[in-house]
Amino acid sequence: MTSPRPRDCVSQIPAYVAGRPPQPRDGMTTYKLSSNENPYPPLPGVVEAANRAAEQMNRYPDMGNTALYEALSDRLGVGVDHLALATGSVGLIYQLVQAFCEPGDEVVYAWRSFEAYPIAVTASGARNVQVALLPDGRHDLEAMSAAVTDRTRIVMVCTPNNPTGSSVTQTELDAFLAEIPEHVLVIVDEAYVEFVRMGDAVDGVATVLAHDNVVSTRTFSKAYGLAGFRVGYAVGPTSVATALRAVSLPFGISSVAQAAALASLRAESELLARVEALVAERDRVVQGLAGAGLTVPDAQGNFVWFAAGDRTTELATAADELGIVVRPFAGDGARISIGEPEANDRIVELARCFPLDR
Ligand SMILES: *Cc1c(COP(=O)(O)O)cnc(C)c1O
Secondary structure, three states: OOOOOOOHHHHHOOOOOOOOOOOOEOOEOOEEOOOOOOOOOOOOOHHHHHHHHHOOOOOOOOOOOHHHHHHHHHHHOOOHHHEEEEOHHHHHHHHHHHHHOOOOOEEEEEEOOOOHHHHHHHHHOOEEEEEEOOOOOOOOHHHHHHOOOOOEEEEEEEOOOOOOOOOOEHHHHHHHHHHOOOOOEEEEEOOOHHHOOOOOEOOHHHHHHOOOOEEEEEEOOOOOOOHHHOOEEEEOOHHHHHHHHHHOOOOOOOHHHHHHHHHHHHOHHHHHHHHHHHHHHHHHHHHHHHHOOOOOOOOOOOEEEEOOHHHHHHHHHHHHHOOEEOEEEOOOEEEEEOOOHHHHHHHHHHHHHOOOOO
């Protein structure tokens, strides 16, 4: 007997390595800095809204996500027809590859970047074309546009880049878009857009509205602190939004998640205050690291990158000893999320007790 055989690409899908939770240690609070989560509890009113929605769990969610679409449309100043919601921006990336790539089509993106990209691309039967980052952790946009062939259907720009933290500027993005053929879809992954504080920062919505082939993906997981509820959205041309909705999983976003996202949008002033505090902590950490002799790539997200190379596994062990769990990428480096102030002090301590640059 032969058993049913999955498509060949299925066995080639790389595993997603989720950030490890901390182990309890005697006499020490331990912190999870391995998944770029928001250390704050839900915004005011969010738990109450989620609880109210949970009372209706015998009913299907609003499949049209009507209230959430309207709130996002108001907030962003774009029509609902330019928006597509999904189960996290990971869901959006899967759906974009599914909607735009035939088997064998090429998807170009920087590497190292977000680990969901090779998973989504491989799962769809498309081909991964990875373009090495510059030594300072930034995208090599010139090499990326040179990597576009007549099989390329999608190019992804992750800004700020997970895990290195650096962002592209609007000027760089504009020059890049001018090089990309109009039939190639450019995904600008802006999962950390709320944390960006740099000159000439990308205006994702304006960029989308100025092009027919650019889509921005965003998420409630990071700044909004709803990682556990799985809500992301795309802003794009209506043709792209329509395609995304067509391939979406019906009833994907639960009613509890819809209610929580809506309540989070309503708590904007508290959100902005928290993001400001995290940005201040990030900048304090970057300065502390510099004081300890470690220069990290320009950190524009809620995380910093230690380019530890061959010593990455050792670095992760040293972090464990200090009671912080980081996200190591063996042979490459470790990504460390900005968390509670006490946890952030230990990031600086890690640089002191495990010197990399000297
Ligand atoms: C965290 C992250 C996402 C999204 O996560 P979801 O929880 O699926 O919304 C998307 N892109 C990057 C680069 C990320 O780091």
